[in-house]
Amino acid sequence: MLYINNISLVQFKNYQQSTFEFNNRIVGITGPNGVGKTNLLDAIYYLCFTKSYFTSNETQNTQYNTNGFRLTGDFLKNGHTDKVIVMVKDGKKEISLNDEKYDRFSRHLGQFPAVMIAPDDAEIILGGSEDRRKWLDSLLSQIYPEYLDHLIIYQKILLQRNTLLKNMADSPNADQLLDIFDLQLVMHGQPVHDLRKSFLASFVPKVQQLYDYIAGTHETVNIQYVSTLTEASFSDQLNSARFKDMQVQRTTTGIHRDDLLFLLNEHPMKASASQGQRKSFLFALKLAQFEVLKVLKHLPPLLLLDDVFEKLDQERISRLIKLVAADSYGQVFITDTHAERLQQAFQNISSSIQLLAI
Numbered sequence: 001m002l003y004i005n006n007i008s009l010v011q012f013k014n015y016q017q018s019t020f021e022f023n024n025r026i027v028g029i030t031g032p033n034g035v036g037k038t039n040l041l042d043a044i045y046y047l048c049f050t051k052s053y054f055t056s057n058e059t060q061n062t063q064y065n066t067n068g069f070r071l072t073g074d075f076l077k078n079g080h081t082d083k084v085i086v087m088v089k090d091g092k093k094e095i096s097l098n099d100e101k102y103d104r105f106s107r108h109l110g111q112f113p114a115v116m117i118a119p120d121d122a123e124i125i126l127g128g129s130e131d132r133r134k135w136l137d138s139l140l141s142q143i144y145p146e147y148l149d150h151l152i153i154y155q156k157i158l159l160q161r162n163t164l165l166k167n168m169a170d171s172p173n174a175d176q177l178l179d180i181f182d183l184q185l186v187m188h189g190q191p192v193h194d195l196r197k198s199f200l201a202s203f204v205p206k207v208q209q210l211y212d213y214i215a216g217t218h219e220t221v222n223i224q225y226v227s228t229l230t231e232a233s234f235s236d237q238l239n240s241a242r243f244k245d246m247q248v249q250r251t252t253t254g255i256h257r258d259d260l261l262f263l264l265n266e267h268p269m270k271a272s273a274s275q276g277q278r279k280s281f282l283f284a285l286k287l288a289q290f291e292v293l294k295v296l297k298h299l300p301p302l303l304l305l306d307d308v309f310e311k312l313d314q315e316r317i318s319r320l321i322k323l324v325a326a327d328s329y330g331q332v333f334i335t336d337t338h339a340e341r342l343q344q345a346f347q348n349i350s351s352s353i354q355l356l357a358i
C-alpha cells in the first residue's frame, strides 16, 4: 500500500506555512472557492512527480513576493516510511529522498505513483493534439522507461532537422545531413509509434468498461490513433516529404504530428459529447490509467480528485464514489466546497472519510 501520512508546505502558492496530517484512506479536503484545496492536491502531486500538475513555471508555485518554497511529505510504502523533500530557491531545485539528494529527478518518477483528475483535464479532449500527446507521453514514460529515452532523442533530432531546414542556403552538405537526421528520426520515432499503437489497443477496452460503469449505461467509446506512420513507412514518408519540408522549413511528417481521436458512439467527442459525458470519459480514461499503473507498480497509486462533483449527475457521482471507496483502491484525496455533501456521499456506502477543512 502507498499512503502519504503528512505534508508540510512553506511558501507554496497561497500557503505561508501549513502542515496537514492524513489519517484515513479517504481524505476529503473542503473549504470555499479559492482557499487552496487544489493547491494542496498539487503539493502532494509535486512530491510524487517532482513538478506541479498545472505549471512548469516555478514562479507560479512560489508564494507571491518570496524567492522559493519547500514541501515535505512522509510516505508509507509497503510498511516503510520515506521522507521526500522538495526545495526551490532562486530558481534552483533540490529534491531528496530520506535526506539523499537526487542527481537526476527522473530517478524519483514512479516511486510514489499518483493519478490526478482535475477540471483542466477537459483540455485533453477539447485542446489541440499537443495536449493529447502530452497526456499519452506522460503515461507511457511511466510505463516504459525506453519510451522517454526515444522521445527525448527524437525531439532533439527534430529540432536540429528543423533548424537545418531553415538554414539550407548556408549548409553545403544539407542533403547528406538530412539523410542522417532521417535515419535517426526513424530509429527513435518508430518505437514510439509502435508503443503508442500497441498500448492504445489494450487500453481502449479498459476505458470502455469504466465508462459503462460510471455512466450506468452502454455508449461506445473509442480512441483512434491518428498517425501518418500508419499509412506508409516512416522513412518513405520522410523521403517523399523532403521537398515540401524544405519549402515550409519544418518537418511535416512524424510522430510529433500524431493525434488521438476520442469518439462517443462513433462521433468525435470534442464536437458532440455533453459536458457530463466528456467528464465521465475523462474519469474512465484516468481510472484506466490508474489501473495500468497499479498492475505495473504492484501497488495502487494515490488518487487525487479535484472538483469531481461538478457536471456529473447524482447517479454518476454515487457510482464513482463507490468505485474509489473499494478496497482495490489506495489512498484517495477528494476536494469539494460542500463538506456535508462529501460526508453524506461516503456515509451512504458506509465508508469512513477524514474531512479536512481548509
Ligand SMILES: Nc1ncnc2c1ncn2[C@@H]1O[C@H](COP(=O)(O)OP(=O)(O)OP(=O)(O)O)[C@@H](O)[C@H]1O
Residues within 6 Å of the ligand: 012, 013, 014, 015, 031, 032, 033, 034, 035, 036, 037, 038, 039, 040, 059, 060, 061, 062, 063, 064, 307, 335, 337
Ligand atoms: N503563487 C501564489 N502565491 C500566493 N497565492 C497564490 C499563488 N498562486 C495561487 N494563489 C492563490 O491560491 C488560491 C487558489 O487556490 P486553489 O486553486 O487551490 O483554490 P480551491 O480551494 O481549489 O478553489 P476552488 O474551490 O475555486 O477550486 C487563490 O486565492 C490564488 O490567489
